[in-house]
Each structure stands twice: as C-alpha cells, then as structure tokens.
Amino acid sequence: MSPASITNNLETRFIGQRVIYKPRLTSTMDAAKREAQQGAIEGTVVITDEQTAGKGRIKRPWLSPKGSIALSIILYPSLAYLSSLIMVASLAVARCIEKVTGLKSQIKWPNDVLVNGKKVCGILIESDVRGNIVDYAIIGIGINVNLRLSDFPEISPTATSLSDELGRDVSQLDMIRCLLAETERLFLASQAGESVYEEWRDNLVTLGKKVQVRSGETTYKGTAESVACDGSLLLRQSNGSLTKIVAGDVTLRE
Ligand code: BTN
Numbered sequence: 001m002s003p004a005s006i007t008n009n010l011e012t013r014f015i016g017q018r019v020i021y022k023p024r025l026t027s028t029m030d031a032a033k034r035e036a037q038q039g040a041i042e043g044t045v046v047i048t049d050e051q052t053a054g055k056g057r058i059k060r061p062w063l064s065p066k067g068s069i070a071l072s073i074i075l076y077p078s079l080a081y082l083s084s085l086i087m088v089a090s091l092a093v094a095r096c097i098e099k100v101t102g103l104k105s106q107i108k109w110p111n112d113v114l115v116n117g118k119k120v121c122g123i124l125i126e127s128d129v130r131g132n133i134v135d136y137a138i139i140g141i142g143i144n145v146n147l148r149l150s151d152f153p154e155i156s157p158t159a160t161s162l163s164d165e166l167g168r169d170v171s172q173l174d175m176i177r178c179l180l181a182e183t184e185r186l187f188l189a190s191q192a193g194e195s196v197y198e199e200w201r202d203n204l205v206t207l208g209k210k211v212q213v214r215s216g217e218t219t220y221k222g223t224a225e226s227v228a229c230d231g232s233l234l235l236r237q238s239n240g241s242l243t244k245i246v247a248g249d250v251t252l253r254e
Contacts, residue, residue: 046071089141144160
C-alpha cells in the first residue's frame with residue numbers, strides 16, 4: 001500500500017490528505033502522538049500494515065497483524081466536540097462496513113463494532129487537554145479485515161473478521177478510503193451542529209440489555225437503559241438507581 005493510493009482523488013478536505021505510511025510500527029497511536037506534538041496538520045493519518053505493540057482501551061494490548069487495518073487520525077477539535085469523537089468514529093466504521101461489504105454491524109457501547117455479535121473493530125481515542133484547550137485528539141481505528149480468526153485462538157471466541165464473515169477477502173484500500181471520507185463527513189456534521197448522537201444510539205446493541213460494566217476499579221451490574229448526549233451510559237441497577245458511566249467496558253449478560 002502506498003500513501004498515494006490512499007490520497008489520490010480522496011474526497012475529503014483534510015482527513016487523509018497527508019498520510020504517513022510505515023510497513024511496520026509499534027503503534028500508530030504513538031507515532032501519531034509524536035506527529036501531533038510537532039504540529040502535524042489536522043487530518044494527518046498514520047497507517048501501518050502491522051503493529052508490534054498495538055494499544056487497546058484500558059491499557060489492553062491490541063492484536064494487529066498483517067491483514068488488519070491499523071490507522072490513527074490527528075484532529076484538533078474544541079473541547080465541546082471531544083466527546084462526540086467516539087460516536088463519529090464508531091459510526092464511520094459501521095457505515096463503511098456496510099458500504100464496502102454489505103455486512104450489517106452493531107456498536108457495543110462505547111465504541112466496539114460487532115458483526116454477528118463478535119468484535120470486528122476496536123477504537124481508541126487519546127487526547128491531550130490542558131484546561132479548556134484540546135492540544136490534540138487522535139482517533140485510532142483497528143479493524144480485522146482479512147484475517148482467519150482460527151489462526152488467533154486467543155481472541156477467536158469473541159472476535160471475528162470481515163473476511164471470515166463474508167467468506168472472501170475485502171479490499172483494505174476501499175475500506176481505508178471510505179473510513180477517512182466517512183469520518184470527515186461525520187466530524188464536520190457534528191461541528192456544524194448536526195447531531196450524530198441519534199444515529200449512534202440507534203446502532204447500539206447494548207441498550208435494553210442486562211450488562212456488566214467495568215469502570216476503573218468498580219464493576220456495575222444492571223440494565224443499560226439509555227445513553228446521554230455526551231456518550232455516557234445510563235445504567236439502571238437492581239436497587240432502582242440510575243448510574244451515569246462515562247467510560248468502561250461492557251459485557252452483555254444475556
Ligand atoms: C480496543 O478495542 O481496545 C481499542 C483498539 C484500538 C486499536 C487501534 S489499531 C490503530 C490504533 N493503534 C493502536 O495501537 N491502537 C489503535
């Protein structure tokens with residue numbers, strides 16, 4: 001894959017107009033962070049074929065072999081739009097999976113994308129905020145595209161890939177170009193005051209389900225009742241109380 005194959009005639013104003021490609025990286029997040037700290041232009045994308053130390057949420061490792069997509073997008077949103085990045089990114093992935101493969105996907109709060117109940121994509125958002133100023137935000141997207149999950153028994157019970165679901169390989173380039181265009185469309189729409197919240201909420205597989213949520217050192221059990229506009233989860237616990245959870249990891253209990 002070459003940066004030019006990604007950027008040529010890419011229908012975006014800024015996301016993906018500059019692409020930094022390396023065949024192998026520890027993590028695109030770390031490389032993107034270095035770029036952002038040096039003032040990279042907004043929309044710069046760092047992409048690799050293979051990560052040797054991919055980072056997941058809650059400090060978990062992320063398996064990112066050849067055949068998967070691993071990219072990070074550098075943005076400079078204002079603080080008001082930071083929480084919408086979770087919705088922007090997961091919706092962009094869900095839309096592109098459908099556009100490029102025809103597969104239907106669902107979002108597991110806050111931003112895992114599932115196909116047929118198994119995880120196909122993970123999203124990590126890292127930002128540096130000082131006071132009211134966002135120095136940078138980085139959206140990291142990892143998608144299992146052309147992987148045989150039987151080769152990865154450590155994740156195969158809960159993960160899948162687009163090729164396993166379809167029974168054929170998928171164009172990584174089509175997927176990447178779609179992701180960049182769709183992320184920009186949704187990012188600009190949210191900044192123009194259009195809500196991405198309703199579409200994101202309607203794609204959540206989590207709502208109405210009995211769940212267990214791990215948030216920091218605390219584990220909550222209850223029913224995922226709804227989500228607030230800032231993306232946090234509203235959990236109804238068995239004692240009737242409604243708890244607002246800003247970040248966490250959900251396990252569906254049914
Ligand atoms: C998760 O579900 O825990 C989030 C996984 C995020 C993985 C992507 S792959 C591209 C970017 N680089 C990383 O090291 N992590 C993110």
